[in-house]
Amino acid sequence: MVRIEKNARIILLTLLSVLLAVFFISCELFQRDFSLQDELLHTEGKGVLVLQLKDNIVSPKTLAPALTMEIGSFDIYGEGPDPLVDKFEQRGITSASISQAALTPGEWFIQVDARNPNIDGDPDSNGTVIGRGETTVQIDAGAVTTTQIEVIPLSGSGELNLVVQWTKGSIADPNVVSSLTAAGSSTAIPLTFVGHPPGNPEQYTYNNPNLEAGYYFLILQFLSGGDLVWGTAEAVRIVAGELTEQIFQIN
Numbered sequence: 001m002v003r004i005e006k007n008a009r010i011i012l013l014t015l016l017s018v019l020l021a022v023f024f025i026s027c028e029l030f031q032r033d034f035s036l037q038d039e040l041l042h043t044e045g046k047g048v049l050v051l052q053l054k055d056n057i058v059s060p061k062t063l064a065p066a067l068t069m070e071i072g073s074f075d076i077y078g079e080g081p082d083p084l085v086d087k088f089e090q091r092g093i094t095s096a097s098i099s100q101a102a103l104t105p106g107e108w109f110i111q112v113d114a115r116n117p118n119i120d121g122d123p124d125s126n127g128t129v130i131g132r133g134e135t136t137v138q139i140d141a142g143a144v145t146t147t148q149i150e151v152i153p154l155s156g157s158g159e160l161n162l163v164v165q166w167t168k169g170s171i172a173d174p175n176v177v178s179s180l181t182a183a184g185s186s187t188a189i190p191l192t193f194v195g196h197p198p199g200n201p202e203q204y205t206y207n208n209p210n211l212e213a214g215y216y217f218l219i220l221q222f223l224s225g226g227d228l229v230w231g232t233a234e235a236v237r238i239v240a241g242e243l244t245e246q247i248f249q250i251n
Contacts, residue, residue, distance in 0.1 A: 046101070046102045046104065046141065046142075047103045047141055047142065047144070048099060048101045048102075048139075048144045049099065049108065049146075050097065050098070050147075051098050051100075051110065051112070051147060051148075051149060052096065052146065053112060053133070053149055054133075055071055055131075056131075056152050057071060057130060062236060062237050063237065063244055064239070064244055065244050066242075066243075067130070068117065069130055070116055071114045071116065072094075072118065073091075073093060073114075074094075074112055074115070075089070075090070075092070075129075076091075076098060076112050077113075078100065078103075078109065079108065079109045080108045080139070082104070086103070088100055103139045105139050106139060107136055108136065108139055109135075109136050110136070110147075110149065111132065111133070112133040113131070113132055114130055114132065114151045115127035115128060115129055115130065130153065130154065131152055132151065133150050134149070153213060153239060153240070154213065154239070154240040155213060155240060156213055157209075157211060157212055157213065158213055158240055158241060159209045159210075159238075160208045160236065160243075161205070161206070161243060161244070161246075162220070162245075163204070163245075163246070163247040163248065164203060164205075164220070165202065165250065166249075166250040166251075168202035171222075172224055172225055174224060175223040176204045176221070176222055178190070178218070179219050180236070181219075182214060182216055183217070188219070191206050193205060193206045213239055215236070215237055216237075217233070217234075218233065219231075219233050220232050220234070220248065222250055230250050232248065
């Protein structure tokens with residue numbers, strides 16, 4: 001009888017310990033959740049925005065500008081219902097997810113600028129803006145709103161400069177036949193190369209200072225008296241405000 005009471009007491013103490021452990025764990029979990037909500041929603045009548053940044057800027061192995069197209073950081077700007085008062089900015093963000101608390105309820109315009117790493121390793125440089133993303137989002141009082149922004153390369157025009165060189169006098173009746181096709185298009189645009197010096201060239205050049213930013217497919221053929229001597233096919237990237245240049249040496 002004593003042994004049974006002793007065993008029952010052990011079982012009871014064990015159950016009590018388990019219940020206490022569950023209780024304290026529950027309290028801890030509740031406290032963590034409460035602390036998180038208190039941190040984000042500490043301002044009554046305000047809302048919270050969580051941004052998830054999607055990088056759609058590819059650094060390609062193609063003919064491309066010298067400008068580094070790798071993202072080093074993001075700058076985030078927001079304007080709310082009253083742009084003179086309701087605004088925020090966060091600079092130098094290296095995380096793909098950020099939050100902004102205490103936002104006035106209503107419609108907010110959000111802009112994200114992507115910068116490449118510090119130029120030449122200079123710690124005082126913020127890098128060059130290479131991409132941008134924009135969106136509008138509705139902020140509600142006492143709520144956390146999550147949205148995603150896709151960051152893409154800047155729109156605009158860039159410059160393409162192509163040079164074909166060979167040893168003077170080594171090619172009889174030289175000529176260049178070339179075309180450029182925009183990504184997603186089936187229309188090849190003929191490129192006109194100009195000889196330098198005129199009349200007795202040792203190089204041909206093509207220049208377009210106002211080519212729309214994007215990807216292109218280049219076909220280039222070097223002819224001698226109508227016969228193919230050399231040729232290449234290259235992917236080309238044009239970046240707004242930047243120069244893409246390539247010199248082809250024909251031996």
